[in-house]
Amino acid sequence: MTRLDDLPDFLNALAADVMSRGEWGKVADYIPELARVDPAQFAISVALADGRLISAGQSRTRFSIQSISKVYALACVLSRFGDSLWNRVGREPSGDRFDSILLLEQEHGRPRNPFINAGALVTTDVLLAGRAPKEALSEILQFIRDGAGDDDIHIDASVAASEKATGFRNVALANYLRSFDNLRETPDRVLGTYFHQCAIEMTTEQLALSGRCLAGLPDAPMLLSEVRRRRIAALMMTCGHYDGSGDFAFRTGLPGKSGVGGGILLVVPGRASVGIWSPGLNAWGNSMVGTEAAERLARFTGWSVFG
Known part of the structure; x- marks a missing residue:
């Protein structure tokens, strides 16, 4: 079995581990509607280049992508x-x-x-x-x-x-x-x-699928030229997590964009698009659990833009 064949089991184990530890961070309470969101939630979806969509957690719960x-x-x-x-x-x-x-x-x-x-x-x-x-x-x-x-x-x-x-x-x-x-x-x-x-709201499944055009996956609609995909991915890598962008790049080696609703869009050029959601934030305003999940996914798959 290849590493990706084990991905469903990995994602389910990751979701179970996250839920059992219960370390969530703080929701964006300066936006009243987001302040009401229960931080104890987690979802992850991975759209692969072979057309599979693999999810774990609350992957059909809608959240504000911010x-x-x-x-x-x-x-x-x-x-x-x-x-x-x-x-x-x-x-x-x-x-x-x-x-x-x-x-x-x-x-x-x-x-x-x-x-x-x-x-x-x-x-x-x-x-x-x-x-x-x-x-x-x-x-x-x-x-x-x-x-x-x-x-x-x-x-x-x-x-x-x-x-x-x-x-x-x-x-x-x-x-x-x-x-x-x-x-x-x-x-x-x-x-x-x-x-x-x-205030657009999506599920992690929708988010992962929408990111396929940014990742340049074979089944993605042609909405962007290759040059623009590369340039947007470069900006996601260097600027997508605000003043925590360097830390996120160091931990994952992948372009990502966060939102204070707790979502993260992760792009693996030519290989995958990933939607992650957990509404509790870290000190930089990025999903605390989502950042850890992105790091663990990158480590498990070996995905990185650096080879």
Whole structure:
């Protein structure tokens, strides 16, 4: 038997071990709807290059993908506008919190990368050019649905409303960007779209399937060019876990993108796409159990972009 033949047993054992230890981290309590989520949950799904989808835990429970949506928004912008985005957003790790205003001030309103909140707001602003928020959101949703091969992926309106009611730091970031003329739409318009984008909910099975196009798997729909897949994966590796990106890369050797809803999208180029969820977060705002699970999966399979 190959190592991947043992994967179902490994994932079930991993889920059982996680549940028995009960070390969960802290949910994102600054978003009221996420504060209500029980942290004692875990799911993992692996979409393989041979077409198999292998899952363990609560893999059909929906959760808020939050900042994982930034990967799909970026993919949509690059597909529509090409590399012009990089005139307004950098491609370097931030080394700071995902919602920090400090670097934005030091670097005159040009966000360090598209995965910190300021950079994501600029990405959303670009996606809004010349159309209504509903159209921009529909493009992101359709990209995800096409990638997953599943139309049953939606926005949780209650989570979006919760973020709008409490997202004061994002409001500050949007207005600061506008002061440097790095938002072309009104802050309210960009923020409304961004909050709804982050409120997309998925299962780990849907997340793993949607990531196949980023991993370049044989059965994935052709939504991105090879060059753009590589560049998005590079940004996921260096910036996908905020100021914990170096630690995540060190532990897994793989590109990943986290969200404060506890999700992680893990990309294994040419081999697999992985969705992981556990809502309790570590000090960097990334899933505590999910990060450990990603590390253990990489160790078990030997997967790494470094050979």
